[in-house]
Amino acid sequence: MISGLKILLQQKKAVAGLIIIAALCLMALFAPIIAPGAPSARVGRSHQPPTVEHVFGTTKMGRDVYTQFVWGSRTSLAVGFATGIAITIVGTAIGLVAGYAGGRTDAALDLATNAVLVIPNIPLLILLASFAGTVGPLAIMAIIALTSWPWGARMTRSQTMALRNRDFVIAARMIGEPAWRVLFVELLPNLLPLIGINLVGSIIYAVVAQTTLEYLGFGDPLQVTWGTMLYNAQNSSAIILGAWWDIGAPATGIALIGLGLALVNFTFDEIANPQLRSGPALTRWLRLNRQRNRSLGGA
């Protein structure tokens, strides 16, 4: 675990990604200090471009975009991360049980996994959200988590199946360890890198899905989040009127979470699969390889 973190911190891309995420989290945490004032207070005229007083301009309703941006990060980040964790827990549990139990349990769970995987997610989310009416962040979380666990379940299942018949697992079973102990103490620690990849991917997915649902107007319009900011900006025709700051602020925020998480994910992939690595050692190896190829007369 510690050594894994060390590898992670040696990668420039991962560090850059972590810094972006940390900065956004700090902004959300210290919102009352860096953006005092209520995000829904009317403080200026409609659609004012950025000025010293309103650094990100104002919305159609004359609200300060900067204050909304800072406060909106709270729900957006919290829902994104919490949903990502929920998706990971469900996916890992199902994959672990399916891969370890085998037999009929596995067949049934695998069938369910593959079936939910091919059902288009967003239309399903829209069906659920539209019958639920406008829904708060918690309901959005639950809806996303219930429909998007299959990716993680598939990965976890195949990895568990690969580990199931290793000596240490068989030994644990032979000395009479109960199934839950084999699962959580023997198998789970070995799946940590995979769970890490799953978690980052799930958070990315949760952010995308949450933004989409809120942009489509299924969020609670009274809650200030980056998604509802987009929705409100869209509804006030901000783009056509040229009020780019109204859309630009939340869009940048969401793009930044995506960028930060993607950089971390890229590094995770490289750690889990050394074949994908690039960097100084790889460059050296490639140079040697090219020389070898040249001596073979190839490209």
Next chain:
Amino acid sequence: MYISSRRLGVYAVALGFAIVMNFTVPRLMPGSPVDAMIAQLGPRATPAAVEAIKARFGAVEAPIAAQFLDYLKGLATLDLGVSVKYYPQTVTEVLARSTLWTLFLVVTAITFSLVVGTLLGAIAAWRRGGRFDTVVSPFSVVMIAVPPVIIALTALFVFGVSLRWFPVGYAYDPNLDPGINFTFAGSVFYHAILPVLTLSPYLIGEFQTTMRSSMISVLGEDYVTMGRAKGLTAATVMLGYGARNAMLPVLTNLALMLGAVFGGSIVTEIVFNYPGLGLTLFTASVARDYPVIQGQLLLMTLATLGANLLVDIVYGVIDPRLKDGSA
């Protein structure tokens, strides 16, 4: 042609799941969607329309099993109910209008991205660790993580509103009469450029990432070294020996991504006011036109399953090893 019975089982369960969701969700939700829909109809609420809606959404005195059987019977005869917003048009009519536009967008975007993404992935793997790879590969991962809404809104603002290079809405110039001629076709393509370019970054990113990792392992195979040793040109080895074999995981990924592509096209169509299924779904959800929302889910599930089946068939043709049933 070979498709395992297991895959068919998966498709059957997926379709069944979508149908059961459609049937149960409206019956489980608090508040009666039926009243809301009858209110929506307003003066158009003829007794026949009210009856049809009640039957479909469970506001009738009948055992749940009988209701479900009735529902299935309706589906079997392609009867998806009547639209509340466009009453007396049926859901099938409403959906039929917009399906072609979405298919056009999605198929164009997938084809374009498949070519660009696999090429970028192949080149990145071929020159692994080179300048091209270190720029393009992380960029692809980032593209997957940025929601399509953001890309669509940015593209709309920059290329549509500010630079005025492309139209900001509709599928063709409303002044033209639809017909098969160059002016109309040109207008359709011109209007599709921004939506297609908006759908593409996610797809290109996915294809590039999958292709790169698949290609890296293929390039380590002996037959690739053999190809080089024979003195074949770099292009022949890269495309004919490497890329051709590395394509298989990309195809698998394509099948799994289709759901996300539909999700992306919903958002893209809304941003660009493009008259496809996504826009229909959006209008329907704003108007709480539940029958249309349900029909949409069924249609998109069917489309995804159909495309998966197609990928399965293509896969079987490309990779003869699959015929022994090991996959």
